[in-house]
Amino acid sequence: MSIDAPRVIIADDSILIREGIRQxxxxxxxxxxxxxxxxxxxxxxxxxxxQIDALVLDIRMPPTHTDEGMVMLEKLRAxxxxxxxxxxxxxxxxxxxxxxMTTGAGTGYLLKDRVTDGNSVVTAIKTVMTGGNVVxxxxxxxxxxxxxxxxxxxxxxxxxxxxxxxxxxxxxxxxIATTLTISTKxxxxxxxxxxxxxxxxxxxxxxxxxxxxxxxxxxx
Amino acid sequence: MDxxxxxxxxxxxxxxxxxxxxxVYVASLLGLRSTRARVADLILxxxxxxxxxxxxxxxxxxxxxxxxxxxxxxDSSGGYVxxxxxxxxxxxxxxxxxxxxxxxxxxxxxxIALICHDPALSNTSELMASVAEAMRLSSENVxxxxxxxxxxxxxxxxxxxxxxxxxxxxxxxxxDLHDGAQQLLVALGFDLRSATREAQRAGNPILDEELARxxxxxxxxxxxxxxxxxxxxxxxxxxxxxxxxAEDLAHRCPVPTTVRTSxxxxxxxxxxxxxxxxxxxxLTNVAKHSAANAATVxxxxxxxxxxxxxxxxxxxxxxxxxxxxxxLVDRVxxxxxxxxxxxxxxxxxTIVAKLPLTDVG
Numbered sequence: 001m002s003i004d005a006p007r008v009i010i011a012d013d014s015i016l017i018r019e020g021i022r023q024x025x026x027x028x029x030x031x032x033x034x035x036x037x038x039x040x041x042x043x044x045x046x047x048x049x050x051q052i053d054a055l056v057l058d059i060r061m062p063p064t065h066t067d068e069g070m071v072m073l074e075k076l077r078a079x080x081x082x083x084x085x086x087x088x089x090x091x092x093x094x095x096x097x098x099x100x101m102t103t104g105a106g107t108g109y110l111l112k113d114r115v116t117d118g119n120s121v122v123t124a125i126k127t128v129m130t131g132g133n134v135v136x137x138x139x140x141x142x143x144x145x146x147x148x149x150x151x152x153x154x155x156x157x158x159x160x161x162x163x164x165x166x167x168x169x170x171x172x173x174x175x176i177a178t179t180l181t182i183s184t185k186x187x188x189x190x191x192x193x194x195x196x197x198x199x200x201x202x203x204x205x206x207x208x209x210x211x212x213x214x215x216x217x218x219x220x
Numbered sequence: 221m222d223x224x225x226x227x228x229x230x231x232x233x234x235x236x237x238x239x240x241x242x243x244v245y246v247a248s249l250l251g252l253r254s255t256r257a258r259v260a261d262l263i264l265x266x267x268x269x270x271x272x273x274x275x276x277x278x279x280x281x282x283x284x285x286x287x288x289x290x291x292x293x294x295d296s297s298g299g300y301v302x303x304x305x306x307x308x309x310x311x312x313x314x315x316x317x318x319x320x321x322x323x324x325x326x327x328x329x330x331x332i333a334l335i336c337h338d339p340a341l342s343n344t345s346e347l348m349a350s351v352a353e354a355m356r357l358s359s360e361n362v363x364x365x366x367x368x369x370x371x372x373x374x375x376x377x378x379x380x381x382x383x384x385x386x387x388x389x390x391x392x393x394x395x396d397l398h399d400g401a402q403q404l405l406v407a408l409g410f411d412l413r414s415a416t417r418e419a420q421r422a423g424n425p426i427l428d429e430e431l432a433r434x435x436x437x438x439x440x441x442x443x444x445x446x447x448x449x450x451x452x453x454x455x456x457x458x459x460x461x462x463x464x465x466a467e468d469l470a471h472r473c474p475v476p477t478t479v480r481t482s483x484x485x486x487x488x489x490x491x492x493x494x495x496x497x498x499x500x501x502x503l504t505n506v507a508k509h510s511a512a513n514a515a516t517v518x519x520x521x522x523x524x525x526x527x528x529x530x531x532x533x534x535x536x537x538x539x540x541x542x543x544x545x546x547x548l549v550d551r552v553x554x555x556x557x558x559x560x561x562x563x564x565x566x567x568x569x570t571i572v573a574k575l576p577l578t579d580v581g
Contacts (some may be wrong), residue, residue: 017407020406024413065395065399079247090446091446092446093464093468094471095464099464111446113406113409115406116410116413142471143471193354212392
C-alpha cells in the first residue's frame with residue numbers, strides 16, 4: 001500500500017463520470033488500475049488485479065440501477081475484505097450512509113458531485129484505504145441541524161456542534177484537532193462535553209464511533 | 221303416518237296436525253295456493269342463483285310433475301346440455317316428443333332452457349308461463365350479477381393499474397434525472413474544473429473568478445436537483461426498504477417523530493410505494509395542521525401491512541378536508557386496502573391504513 005500513490009479501481013456505469021473521476025484521481029496522485037462499468041467487470045478486475053488500495057464505487061449500477069454498489073460493498077465485507085471502499089451516491093440519505101457505515105471500517109459515503117473537487121475525493125480515498133471512515137458533510141448536516149428531534153443539540157455551543165459534525169463525518173480526534181488547529185486534548189474535552197449534553201456514551205473509535213453518532217442523531 | 225294414533229306425540233301437536241289436514245285438502249282443491257305459492261317458492265328458492273340440479277327439483281315441485289326435466293342452453297356449443305353439462309339433442313327435433321311436452325324459456329339475450337314436462341300441463345298455461353318467467357328472472361339476475369362482479373373486478377384492477385403505472389412513470393422520471401441531467405451536470409463539473417486549472421495556469425484571475433462562480437451555481441443546481449428527484453419518487457425504497465424510507469421522512473419532519481417497524485416480509489413495489497406515500501403525506505399533515513409536539517409512525521407487516529401515523533395535536537382532520545387525505549384514501553383503496561382517520565377535536569389524529577400484501581413482482 002502506498003499512501004502517496006493509492007492503487008484505485010473506479011466502478012461507475014456512466015462513461016463521462018468514470019473518465020472524469022479517472023482524470024481527477026490521476027492528478028491527485030492516484031494510480032487508477034482499472035475502470036469498470038458494471039459489477040461483473042468489477043468482480044473480474046478485483047480478481048485479476050493485485051494490491052488494490054481502494055475502490056470508488058457508484059451506488060446505482062446495471063442491471064436494476066438501484067443499490068447494486070451497496071450490495072457489492074456488503075458482499076465484499078461479508079467475504080472478509082478490508083479494502084477501502086468509497087461509495088459515490090446521488091442521494092443525500094442518512095439511512096443509506098448508515099447502511100454503508102454498518103459494513104465496517106474503511107468505508108466512505110460521499111455525494112457524487114464531490115468528485116469534481118479533487119482534494120476531497122483523494123483525501124477520502126486515503127482515509128478509507130487506511131481503515132478510516134468518511135460521511136458526506138451534507139448528509140451529516142441534515143442529521144444535525146434542521147429538526148428539533150434532539151433537544152441536546154440546542155445546548156451545544158457552535159464549536160461543539162462543529163466537532164460533532166466532524167465526528168459524524170468520520171474524523172478522528174487527531175484529524176479534528178488538525179482541522180481546527182487545536183490540541184487533541186482540547187478535542188477530547190469537547191467530545192466529553194458533547195457526550196454529556198446529548199446523554200450518550202461513545203467510548204468506541206473508528207467506524208463504530210461514526211455509526212454510534214449517526215445512529216444517535218437519527219433516532220434521537 | 222298415523223298421527224292421531226301415536227300416543228307419544230304431545231297433545232298440542234296432535235291437535236295441530238289434525239287441524240292442518242283439512243286446510244291442505246281445501247287448498248289443493250282450490251288449486252290456488254298450489255299454483256301461486258309453488259311459483260313463489262320457485263322464485264324465492266332460485267333468486268340467489270342455484271345449481272342446475274336444484275332447479276330441476278324446484279321446477280318439478282312447482283309443476284307437481286316428478287318426471288319434468290330441464291335442458292340448458294349452452295352458448296359455447298350452440299345446443300342444449302343436461303344438468304351435468306352433457307350435450308343432449310333438442311327433444312323437439314327427435315320426433316319422439318311432441319311440442320306440447322316442451323316449453324322454451326327465452327330472454328332477449330337468447331335461449332335459456334327447455335322445460336320438458338307432462339303434456340297434460342300444457343293446459344295450465346298460466347302456471348307454465350309463471351315458471352318460465354321465474355327461470356327468466358333468475359337467469360337475468362345471475363347474468364347481471366356476473367356482469368356487475370366482472371365490471372367491479374375490472375374497475376378494481378384498473379385502479380390498481382393506474383396507480384402502478386403512475387408509480388412506474390415517476391420512477392422513470394427519477395431515473396432520467398439521475399442518469400441524465402444529474403450525470404451530465406457532474407460531468408460539466410469536471411469540465412469547469414479543467415477550465416479553472418487552465419485559467420490558473422494562464423494566469424487569468426478574472427476568468428478564474430467567473431469559473432468559480434459557475435462552479436458554485438452548478439453545485440447549487442445539483443443540490444436542488446437532488447431535492448427535486450427525492451420529491452418525485454421514493455428512491456430510497458430500493459436501497460433501504462420501507463423502514464429506511466420512513467426513517468428518512470421522519471427525520472425531515474419538524475415534529476419529533478418515532479418510527480417503529482415489525483415484521484420482515486418482502487413487499488411489492490406497489491405496496492412499498494403506497495406505504496411511502498402514506499407516511500410522507502401523513503407526516504406532511506402532521507407538520508402543517510396538527511400543531512403536535514410528537515408523532516409516531518408504525519409499520520407492522522403481517523398478513524396485511526398495517527401503517528399507523530398518529531400525533532398528539534389538535535385533531536379535527538377529515539378525509540373531506542383538504543385533498544391530501546382524500547388522495548391517500550384513493551391510493552390505498554386502489555391497492556385493495558382501507559384507510560381510517562380518527563381525529564376528534566383536541567385529541568390528536570390517528571391514521572390507520574391496512575394494505576393487502578400483493579405478490580412481489
